[in-house]
Amino acid sequence: MTSSCAILGAVSFLCLLFQSTYWCILEPYKNHLRGLPTVSSLLNSSTITLEVTNATSTEALVSSNSSVFHLVSSEDYWKVDEGREILKSRVAEAAASVDEVVADLAGLSGRPYNATTRAVMVFLPVAPAPRFRRELRALFLSWLLVRLDEPSDLRTDFVIFTAGEGREVAEKIGCSIKRRETRGDPSRCIILSYEPLGDRPTPASEPSDPLRDYTAYVDCMVTIAEYEDFEYDYILRTDLDTFLMPGFADWIPGERDQLIVGRGGYSSENANMHLKYVTKTLGLRDDKDLKSLGSTWFGNLKLFRATARLVLAVMRWLLTQEFSEFERCCSHVASWPHWHRAVTLLYGGHVALNHIGDSVLISGAKNGFMDFSSVKTEPVNHEQIKHVHCWHTREMFSKFEFHKVN
Numbered sequence: 001m002t003s004s005c006a007i008l009g010a011v012s013f014l015c016l017l018f019q020s021t022y023w024c025i026l027e028p029y030k031n032h033l034r035g036l037p038t039v040s041s042l043l044n045s046s047t048i049t050l051e052v053t054n055a056t057s058t059e060a061l062v063s064s065n066s067s068v069f070h071l072v073s074s075e076d077y078w079k080v081d082e083g084r085e086i087l088k089s090r091v092a093e094a095a096a097s098v099d100e101v102v103a104d105l106a107g108l109s110g111r112p113y114n115a116t117t118r119a120v121m122v123f124l125p126v127a128p129a130p131r132f133r134r135e136l137r138a139l140f141l142s143w144l145l146v147r148l149d150e151p152s153d154l155r156t157d158f159v160i161f162t163a164g165e166g167r168e169v170a171e172k173i174g175c176s177i178k179r180r181e182t183r184g185d186p187s188r189c190i191i192l193s194y195e196p197l198g199d200r201p202t203p204a205s206e207p208s209d210p211l212r213d214y215t216a217y218v219d220c221m222v223t224i225a226e227y228e229d230f231e232y233d234y235i236l237r238t239d240l241d242t243f244l245m246p247g248f249a250d251w252i253p254g255e256r257d258q259l260i261v262g263r264g265g266y267s268s269e270n271a272n273m274h275l276k277y278v279t280k281t282l283g284l285r286d287d288k289d290l291k292s293l294g295s296t297w298f299g300n301l302k303l304f305r306a307t308a309r310l311v312l313a314v315m316r317w318l319l320t321q322e323f324s325e326f327e328r329c330c331s332h333v334a335s336w337p338h339w340h341r342a343v344t345l346l347y348g349g350h351v352a353l354n355h356i357g358d359s360v361l362i363s364g365a366k367n368g369f370m371d372f373s374s375v376k377t378e379p380v381n382h383e384q385i386k387h388v389h390c391w392h393t394r395e396m397f398s399k400f401e402f403h404k405v406n
Contacts, residue, residue: 077207078320087317091282094310095355101306102359105257115183116252117155119232119301122240123220124162124170126196133169135240136160140173140189142243147187149249155180155187157232161194161223180230192229197222210319211312218315218345220295225308227301236298241390243374248386251368253299253361259307260361261353262294262371262387266346268337278322279351282314288357293350296363296370296387303359307352315348363387 077083120143124136143158150156157180160170175189196219202208211218217239224237234252253260272291279286297304323341335341353360363370363386370387372378378385 075208078210084321087320088282091313091317094313095284098306098310098356101302102257102356105300105303108256115153115155117183117232118234119157119159120236120238121159121224122238123223124160124166126162126164126166128166128169132240136169137173139240139242146244146246146249149246151250154250157187158189159192161192163193163195167191194223210316214319214344221308221311221345224305225312227305232301234299235301235304238296238387243388245385245388246381247383251386256300257303257359258361259297259299259303259359260363260367260370262296262363264292264294264346266337266343267292270338274339275347275350278318279354282317284351284355285357286354288354290354290357290360293353294371295346295349298370307356310352311348314351315344318344318347
């Protein structure tokens, strides 16, 4: 009995000690420790609603009475159930939009009008390095040469998304901010002002967009997802280190619901299995089991834009849920090709393109070659070679040799 009373007394004393410590030491700093917003105007509202702004939408995120309100200004928000559900819902919305576009385009012929419009779209950094300037000039020259053999009923614009110093570089090669207004306008090089995602401010009361910390060329996809200018029939999204070939002069997909995709070198057994797991987790389709899909796409603008938005939604999930802390901070190239954060753009494209599998055509001898290796020996006038890519090798006409300066 004495022993039981002693234990009970000790427990009571410890509880009293804990409460005293909490109220004297921790309570005054509760808000600081939790990371709560300290804006008094917000606290005076009985129905506080925060918003998250991302590359394609602004929507209500979480109310002040949420159990995770204190995480809103932290990237940790995406790790809790509420944050994950928001990411999943965005994927579902983007996928539904893609399905709607595919249904609208199904069965429509490839040449819908007397004059068909195409655009070759590229992203040029605001402060482009010398190598990007060289690549832009080479790609621009190939566009000029292709236009010499362009049919009279086809228009092909060269569209550059950039700003700042990048705009000056584009202007020096003859591009301008004058945009296409009608189908009959002649082909032209157009500069569209674009603010890189990493340069956009994020209010302190909003969770950080996961894409902001991903610097591996995500802007090339954001530009398409946000594009709201002239409605071209078809667009080609390409990297700068590429060339248009004579075979591109009169090339369009056979059907308007088709998206022709180049090759990408990201596949490994582990990566493919992981991407299947992600696809199932997000409730998307992968019946066609397409692999090694590149970031060079050619197809209908509406389908391309909707698919780009799905890619970004999937990427947000991947970046917040599918990489360990070690893979995010420290593995670097050692994680290649097992599961590599630097190619999340390709992973997102893999998941999104598999969702619309029936509309995806892999470039090749039948559908036309894109991302064709620049070190191959085939003649440049081969009609099925539409687009050439400089890969990372030491062979003549490779990317490294292209940039070598003696």
